[in-house]
Amino acid sequence: MAQYSSMDKTALTEEYKTLTQAYETYKAQGLSLNMARGKPGSEQLDLSNGILGAITETTNFQTADCPDCRNYGGLTGIEEARKLFADILGVDESMIFVGGNSSLNMMFDTIACMMEQGCSGEQPWNQQGNIKFLCPAPGYDRHFGVTQYFGIEMVTVPMTENGPDMDIVENLVSNDASIKGIWCVPKYSNPQGITYSDETVKRFAALKPAAKDFRIMWDNAYIIHDINDTPDSLLNIFDEAKKNGSEDMIFEFCSTSKITFPGAGVAALAASKNNLDILKKRYNFQTIGYDKINMLRHVNFFKNYEGVLEHMKKHKAVLQPRFEMVIHTLESELGGLGIAEWTNPNGGYFVSVDVLEGCAKRVVELCKNAGVVLTGAGATFPYGNDPKDSNIRVAPTYPPVDELKKAMDVFCLCVKLAAAEKLCQ
Amino acid sequence: MAQYSSMDKTALTEEYKTLTQAYETYKAQGLSLNMARGKPGSEQLDLSNGILGAITETTNFQTADCPDCRNYGGLTGIEEARKLFADILGVDESMIFVGGNSSLNMMFDTIACMMEQGCSGEQPWNQQGNIKFLCPAPGYDRHFGVTQYFGIEMVTVPMTENGPDMDIVENLVSNDASIKGIWCVPKYSNPQGITYSDETVKRFAALKPAAKDFRIMWDNAYIIHDINDTPDSLLNIFDEAKKNGSEDMIFEFCSTSKITFPGAGVAALAASKNNLDILKKRYNFQTIGYDKINMLRHVNFFKNYEGVLEHMKKHKAVLQPRFEMVIHTLESELGGLGIAEWTNPNGGYFVSVDVLEGCAKRVVELCKNAGVVLTGAGATFPYGNDPKDSNIRVAPTYPPVDELKKAMDVFCLCVKLAAAEKLCQ
Numbered sequence: 001m002a003q004y005s006s007m008d009k010t011a012l013t014e015e016y017k018t019l020t021q022a023y024e025t026y027k028a029q030g031l032s033l034n035m036a037r038g039k040p041g042s043e044q045l046d047l048s049n050g051i052l053g054a055i056t057e058t059t060n061f062q063t064a065d066c067p068d069c070r071n072y073g074g075l076t077g078i079e080e081a082r083k084l085f086a087d088i089l090g091v092d093e094s095m096i097f098v099g100g101n102s103s104l105n106m107m108f109d110t111i112a113c114m115m116e117q118g119c120s121g122e123q124p125w126n127q128q129g130n131i132k133f134l135c136p137a138p139g140y141d142r143h144f145g146v147t148q149y150f151g152i153e154m155v156t157v158p159m160t161e162n163g164p165d166m167d168i169v170e171n172l173v174s175n176d177a178s179i180k181g182i183w184c185v186p187k188y189s190n191p192q193g194i195t196y197s198d199e200t201v202k203r204f205a206a207l208k209p210a211a212k213d214f215r216i217m218w219d220n221a222y223i224i225h226d227i228n229d230t231p232d233s234l235l236n237i238f239d240e241a242k243k244n245g246s247e248d249m250i251f252e253f254c255s256t257s258k259i260t261f262p263g264a265g266v267a268a269l270a271a272s273k274n275n276l277d278i279l280k281k282r283y284n285f286q287t288i289g290y291d292k293i294n295m296l297r298h299v300n301f302f303k304n305y306e307g308v309l310e311h312m313k314k315h316k317a318v319l320q321p322r323f324e325m326v327i328h329t330l331e332s333e334l335g336g337l338g339i340a341e342w343t344n345p346n347g348g349y350f351v352s353v354d355v356l357e358g359c360a361k362r363v364v365e366l367c368k369n370a371g372v373v374l375t376g377a378g379a380t381f382p383y384g385n386d387p388k389d390s391n392i393r394v395a396p397t398y399p400p401v402d403e404l405k406k407a408m409d410v411f412c413l414c415v416k417l418a419a420a421e422k423l424c425q
Numbered sequence: 426m427a428q429y430s431s432m433d434k435t436a437l438t439e440e441y442k443t444l445t446q447a448y449e450t451y452k453a454q455g456l457s458l459n460m461a462r463g464k465p466g467s468e469q470l471d472l473s474n475g476i477l478g479a480i481t482e483t484t485n486f487q488t489a490d491c492p493d494c495r496n497y498g499g500l501t502g503i504e505e506a507r508k509l510f511a512d513i514l515g516v517d518e519s520m521i522f523v524g525g526n527s528s529l530n531m532m533f534d535t536i537a538c539m540m541e542q543g544c545s546g547e548q549p550w551n552q553q554g555n556i557k558f559l560c561p562a563p564g565y566d567r568h569f570g571v572t573q574y575f576g577i578e579m580v581t582v583p584m585t586e587n588g589p590d591m592d593i594v595e596n597l598v599s600n601d602a603s604i605k606g607i608w609c610v611p612k613y614s615n616p617q618g619i620t621y622s623d624e625t626v627k628r629f630a631a632l633k634p635a636a637k638d639f640r641i642m643w644d645n646a647y648i649i650h651d652i653n654d655t656p657d658s659l660l661n662i663f664d665e666a667k668k669n670g671s672e673d674m675i676f677e678f679c680s681t682s683k684i685t686f687p688g689a690g691v692a693a694l695a696a697s698k699n700n701l702d703i704l705k706k707r708y709n710f711q712t713i714g715y716d717k718i719n720m721l722r723h724v725n726f727f728k729n730y731e732g733v734l735e736h737m738k739k740h741k742a743v744l745q746p747r748f749e750m751v752i753h754t755l756e757s758e759l760g761g762l763g764i765a766e767w768t769n770p771n772g773g774y775f776v777s778v779d780v781l782e783g784c785a786k787r788v789v790e791l792c793k794n795a796g797v798v799l800t801g802a803g804a805t806f807p808y809g810n811d812p813k814d815s816n817i818r819v820a821p822t823y824p825p826v827d828e829l830k831k832a833m834d835v836f837c838l839c840v841k842l843a844a845a846e847k848l849c850q
Contacts, residue, residue, distance in 0.1 A: 264718035
């Protein structure tokens with residue numbers, strides 16, 4: 001089929017009619033499909049069921065630095081878990097703090113801590129008047145949510161195929177001391193699946209912010225989450241920071257939410273000694289310690305980093321055909337029409353689709369009315385405001401495969417329908 | 426033996442010499458004993474090992490309101506866990522929010538939430554200038570720690586045998602709008618083991634604070650933690666609040682930390698709809714949800730509230746002889762000497778000992794030098810400042826029984842030694 005933009009009014013109107021008929025047919029089926037969130041599917045969850053038997057009554061609850069994991073104590077987590085996360089993140093064990101089941105919660109607490117205590121000898125953020133955070137977009141809606149909750153102004157930075165536009169980041173950060181940080185998903189970014197280039201990572205590590213208390217929130221959520229055999233590789237930000245003496249600028253986060261169970265995984269952060277000291281001051285009042293039994297459960301299940309990587313191959317095997325099917329459907333249904341562009345990531349949990357400008361909300365609405373739930377249009381931008389109303393995040397992991405296929409068919413149809421609608425006007 | 430105060434200088438000096446000799450004998454033994462924290466002992470932890478098998482690969486992960494506990498979602502916890510905590514606290518299930526492994530963390534987050542958002546239509550606490558919290562003392566050091574972290578001024582309220590001195594509480598609360606809350610451990614209080622009388626609870630529920638945004642932090646940590654067969658009973662604060670229309674004034678907390686595992690239990694809070702709405706606004710940004718697998722593990726292990734109560738009988742059987750031994754040692758070593766008073770609680774985790782005024786720090790120091798670690802003197806008071814330097818918290822649950830006996834012997838000796846030292850001056 002020709003590009004929509006090259007079709008004349010008659011042909012477009014005809015196309016619109018055909019699409020509407022097909023749409024009504026789907027609508028009549030009373031579908032109930034969901035591609036909204038980056039949730040693992042049940043086949044993936046089953047991969048980790050073995051972890052439930054990794055702790056039993058006869059387990060030795062004494063670990064390297066904890067006399068009994070069942071009891072209180074051990075604020076930074078058990079040593080074996082710190083080691084495991086240190087290996088995953090490629091940092092020294094002394095930089096690791098192991099937390100509860102949610103890295104989002106650790107990021108939230110980190111921002112809260114900076115608001116209350118401040119860092120690098122500066123005033124607490126909540127006493128500095130209006131402060132700002134850079135938000136590369138499209139990005140992760142929950143990052144934006146945390147920022148908004150704390151009343152921090154969000155400044156959108158465009159994404160490029162190499163990560164955030166570093167010319168813009170450098171310019172803003174070095175000139176505006178009210179900019180206190182930036183959110184990054186450096187590998188297989190949410191939602192585009194972009195991995196920051198070596199140059200981007202180096203430029204991050206070499207930033208010279210006007211604000212001494214500027215912090216990079218390096219959310220490495222998909223650090224080992226490949227979906228095919230041509231994985232991306234990401235420079236280690238702390239290695240680069242060391243060369244610049246900028247280790248204090250970085251908080252790195254990860255979790256096993258998409259390795260074992262999203263509801264019952266273990267989260268961790270890596271930070272310099274200075275930053276850990278600040279966080280620990282708060283954590284020391286906040287809790288006596290996180291769930292060490294669940295840490296030990298993970299350690300016993302995986303044994304070591306190699307065990308984690310082996311496990312991730314099983315996830316890849318489940319996810320690869322799903323992503324291939326999504327990409328294949330996009331190509332066969334929308335390829336060459338000039339009404340949509342999409343990413344083809346090597347890992348992560350999403351495919352990002354840019355539909356015709358001004359059509360994203362309409363596509364999501366059309367899908368919803370046909371029983372297919374997508375992430376809300378605009379959610380991938382600060383304040384839910386996509387200036388082009390173009391970006392849609394497709395999450396192919398959760399629905400059963402047959403449902404995913406149908407959901408993608410509906411989605412592609414709605415992309416076409418919304419485009420034809422617009423061009424007919 | 427006679428009261429120390431009635432002994433003449435010669436007799437006292439003789440006593441001091443004898444005690445010093447005995448003390449040196451203990452010191453020479455190189456003891457390493459710990460009665461510092463309210464940690465369950467390993468015999469207690471073993472009681473709950475069965476919970477580790479309460480979830481297996483073949484568990485049904487679908488619950489009443491959660492399609493799969495292993496996955497994301499379910500911000501307020503699974504329905505079955507909410508029901509269990511509702512039964513424990515005697516409130517409606519709709520009032521329950523189930524959290525992570527730490528009720529301290531939930532209290533910390535609640536205070537943080539009030540600091541950031543405020544409540545009852547008032548300004549956030551962190552925008553109201555100097556604000557205050559009432560701290561009944563002796564009390565729980567970690568409550569005081571949270572208060573201090575957030576820069577809230579602590580106002581000490583004396584404890585009576587019926588709970589906090591309510592004349593003082595009512596007077597302060599009704600006249601000073603900068604007083605925003607009060608910490609309470611209403612049953613088997615930490616450290617005295619006092620249970621608030623019916624009248625005290627009724628007066629709490631009937632408080633008419635000058636501050637609309639005044640909140641009672643009702644930490645019901647020991648709600649079902651009896652240690653003998655003559656347990657105390659506590660009025661249900663929410664029942665009383667209902668009669669006064671004051672439900673919005675109360676946050677209630679509890680956890681299974683001292684029911685199953687301190688490191689891997691489940692915490693919960695109960696609150697009115699208005700208060701839950703405020704908390705949920707924050708939690709909704711803070712996390713996607715807490716560990717539902719661990720909630721289900723608890724539900725499967727206990728089945729229901731009756732199961733929890735049966736389980737608590739086993740704890741009682743372990744704890745009763747320990748507390749009896751502590752009380753017996755205190756009576757036989759210090760009884761009639763006029764140099765110490767202590768509580769004899771029916772539940773909880775502590776025995777509170779008031780030694781001769783000005784001697785608490787010295788007793789703790791003497792014990793430490795003989796290898797027996799106690800909670801720091803003063804820790805039970807705001808800012809670590811016991812104005813009489815008299816209160817010491819004894820925690821009999823953690824050490825093995827034979828060590829506990831020896832630790833108590835050393836403790837009593839040090840109480841006598843410090844008293845003799847002082848009276849000889």
